[in-house]
Amino acid sequence: MLTDTPLHELEMRVVYGNTLCALAAQHPNIYVLEADLSKASGTNPVFCCSYPDRFINVGVCEANMIGVAAGLAVEGKIPFCASFTPFATRRVYDQITISVAYAKANVKIVGTAPGITAGPNGGTHMCLQDLAIMRVMPHMVVLSPADAYELRACLHWMAEYEGPVYLQLLRGQLPPIFDPSYGFAPGRAQHLRSGGDVTLVSTGYMTSFARQAAEELAAEGIAVDLWHHPSIKPLDGESLAQSARRTGRVVTVENQSVLGGLGGAVCEFLAEQCPAYVSRLGVPDRFGEVATEEYLFNKHGFGVMHIKEACRTMMRRAQCRL
Amino acid sequence: MHDDTIDLNLDQLAGEFRYIITEMICLAGSGHLGGALSLVEIIITLYWRLMRVNPDNPQWEERDRLVLSKGHAGPVLYTALAYKGFFPKSWLTTLNADGTYLPSHVDRLRTSGIDMTAGSLGQGLSAACGMAYRAKKDNLAHAVYCIIGDGESNEGQIWEAALFAGHHKLDNLIAICDYNCLQIDGFTDDVLTLEPLAAKWTAFNWHVLEMDGHDWQSIYRTLDAARQMRGKPVMVIAHTVKGKGNAVVENLPASHNIKINSPADHQKYLQGLGPACLAGTPWQDSKELPC
Incomplete structure (x- = not known):
């Protein structure tokens, strides 16, 4: 071993x-x-x-x-x-x-x-x-x-x-996000970066990409509040609501269909608890295909550049706060 | 071994079972009558002659397990469990009632004495395999019984489980196929024939026995022999009659799930039981338990 x-x-x-x-x-x-x-x-x-x-x-x-x-x-x-x-x-x-x-x-x-x-x-x-x-x-x-x-x-x-x-x-080797002291609790999201402009919510494979996008956006002057949700269910609605109330703008990204997964769970929660503008990134209502990751990210629009663009687009919208 | 006294009492018990099953389904307004009636003698033999269970300790580690994979036959198992004392007989009037402990399909979380949830056909035999595998690994001597339907045997998962049990030589697993030759849409030979059924199970590395599923001696001798067999799991093909003992539904495809739309329907199904019907006392818990 x-x-x-x-x-x-x-x-x-x-x-x-x-x-x-x-x-x-x-x-x-x-x-x-x-x-x-x-x-x-x-x-x-x-x-x-x-x-x-x-x-x-x-x-x-x-x-x-x-x-x-x-x-x-x-x-x-x-x-x-x-x-x-x-x-x-x-x-x-x-x-x-x-x-x-x-x-x-x-x-x-x-x-x-x-x-x-x-x-x-x-x-x-x-x-x-x-x-x-x-x-x-x-x-x-x-x-x-x-x-x-x-x-x-x-x-x-x-x-x-x-x-x-x-x-x-996920089967392969992944870049580290946490350290050996990490402790998991269901229904608890991980706050990876503080910012007041856009809430970026990710899970699983997409979190390292979301982190890279958030770092690069900081250089552009866009402060991303980055949350990783290892637990899709139960969902950490409390931290989601706190961040969404502050930013009024939410982008979700996942290695899944945009229908029903993390983005769906976030929309369900926010629509009832604290409405905010939401943009869901992932695969639209389509099947997958044999292709490279780059091809699929570009085709479906959920790689680092697409996450950044979604956050920029959000910044052009007025904040949605109730 | 032949004991007329025992047979006579068992016949009386079977008559009470058939009355109760018919009546509880009539009270519920609908239910799976045919496939419950075809199992009466088998369930009674299991619970009164073969299985080691303890109503005072339903989770007793050493008990024999039963997975009723054809979970829609719940009413016959509920009747046995009530008579054995797992819960009051008065519950038998609550089939499918709001908040009931006795749902149409067996549910291990709701009913004392139910070892595994079932209802979506084809799944129970896999669970029984897991239970039998565990018993062998932990050197426990109890048996795991699993009752599947003939219609249920259309499901591919049954044959996945058959491969698994044969491969792992789960000789503590005794499956019983309620071969009443009817499924919802008609006769099994017309919908999707299972024949040659015994040869199939033999080919999957099981011991195969056959019995008359309504003859006490045939059932006891066969299941007792099954319990003694070693080296392979045992499939007991039980030749039964769907709706057995109720003339209104006996051997009719429509017996699978009956609807009771009026008091006249209710009377019709009770009258179908004929003179063997013992109306009156069975619901009362004070009645002496024939165990």
């Missing part, structure tokens, strides 16, 4: 596998379930070799994976199930809804390579709606960590929390 390597120098999937190993040493009830993608998830070889008795590869049977996990959970186990995001969520949406959420089974579901990070696997694997569909499921907590430290903290919290959780797992 690469225990001496700083966490942020590891691939996120390696952090996932290593963290589950560490948790398994403390929690004898932790099980890992995979559906023939264990190398992609990062639990093979580290977890399956360390804890072969608590590692179940169900084969290419995602529906059965969710059901087996539910059965383990009602018997007191803590199963972590992973697959590519589309197969961990939309393919098994009813299984998760009934056998996990409705039955309140303590199952942790992990969707790997979310959104455009599915990259060369293309449109069939580019799930752009998992945050949206998972957050409308009662009993379900929905998380999208932005770096390795936050991922580790989320996994520690998930092991302790008694209830269903969905987590987006």
Whole structure:
């Protein structure tokens, strides 16, 4: 195990596998379930070799994976199930809804390579709606960590929390945003930069891009109030409202469809609690496709330059304050 | 083993079950009658002759588990659980009532004695696999029973679970297929044939047994044998009659979910039970429990 390597120098999937190993040493009830993608998830070889008795590869049977996990959970186990995001969520949406959420089974579901990070696997694997569909499921907590430290903290919290959780797992190495002291709490956003002009809200993969955009906008004289929401549900409405009341302008950015995910959750909350102008960045109502990240950012308009332009456009609007 | 006394009492109990199931569905105004009536003898045999359960401690670690994957047959299981003392028999009049503890489809969070939630077909066998897998890993001796429907066996997830249980040799898992040959839209052979069903399960690395799902001796002997089998999970194909014991619905596709629109409908379904119907006392908790 690469225990001496700083966490942020590891691939996120390696952090996932290593963290589950560490948790398994403390929690004898932790099980890992995979559906023939264990190398992609990062639990093979580290977890399956360390804890072969608590590692179940169900084969290419995602529906059965969710059901087996539910059965383990009602018997007191803590199963972590992973697959590519589309197969961990939309393919098994009813299984998760009934056998996990409705039955309140303590199952942790992990969707790997979310959104455009599915990259060369293309449109069939580019799930752009998992945050949206998972957050409308009662009993379900929905998380999208932005770096390795936050991922580790989320996994520690998930092991302790008694209830269903969905987590987006980015697979590659990511730039650090937090440090080893990071502590996760559901429904608590992270304030990454203070500013009074525009509230910028991001989650998961897009937070490092949002941070870069905010830094570059500062050089232009636009002060961005940057908030990272690792917890899409529960949403930290309190800090969102405080920032939106101050700026009156909100830009959201996510590695998802603009419909129903973080942007949708922000709009629902603000419309009822403190209306403000909102601009949602992400993929419009379209499917993904095989392409480079740059191509997809440019096509759909949610890379760093698009975040900056959305903030500038917001600055040209009057503040919306009620 | 043949015991006429036991059989006689069991027949009486089955008659009471059929009356209660029919009456509770009539009181609710609608419900899944046919698929509950086809399981009466099987559920009674499980709970009175085979399964180790403890109504005073429903979560007893060593209990045998039952996943009613065809969750719409809740009324037959509720009747058994009430008779065993998991909850008052008076609850049996509350099927689907506002705020009820007895919903149409079984719910582990609402009802004492329900081991797993079910209702969306095809999912329960996977959960039973997880429960059986856990029992083997933790060296626990209890059995996990799972009742699936024949219509439910159309679901692909059933066959994913079949692969899993066969691969992991879950010989503490006993699945029962309620093969009443009817699904909502008609006869299973017309909608989507399952045949050759026994050969399919054999091919998935299961032991396969068959029984007459309304004959006490056949059920007991088969399920008792299933419990003794080792090395593979066991599929028991139960040949049953949908709506068994109620002439108004017996072996009719329409028995799947009946609607009671008038007092006349209510009377019709009760009369369908014939002379075996034991109206009157079963709702009262003071009645001596035949356990």
